[in-house]
Amino acid sequence: MKTEDIAAQEEVGSNAAMDTPLTEEQARSSILRAESSIASWARKNGFSVExxxxxxxGKRKCLRGQSLQIAVALRLKVLAE
Structure with missing residues (x-):
């Protein structure tokens, strides 16, 4: 990717970042930076810890229901508008 392309993406702001799904590892790292544990994040957001x-x-497809809601909250999936 060219430097100009990177600069253009940064100018767009957080909306561009919100459109890009995270990997499971990135989501896990994000939770652990912000919260003390995955369980506390799940409880705080009203989700099942398990x-x-x-x-x-990566053991769920996250196509519907609470697993999809979790994936969207973790930014693993981005819903089309």
Whole structure:
């Protein structure tokens, strides 16, 4: 990617970053930086702790229901508008 392209993306701001899904590892790191544990993040956001761990481990497809809600909250999936 050219330097001009990177600068143009940075100018767009956080909206561009919100459109790019994270990997499971990036989401896990983000949670652990902001919270003390994955369980505390799940409880704080009203999600099942076990299901949150399964989503982060890649053991759920996250097509519907609470697993999809978790994936969207973690920015693993981006819903089309």
């Amino acid at each position: 299901l949150t761990r399964m989503v982060l481990a």
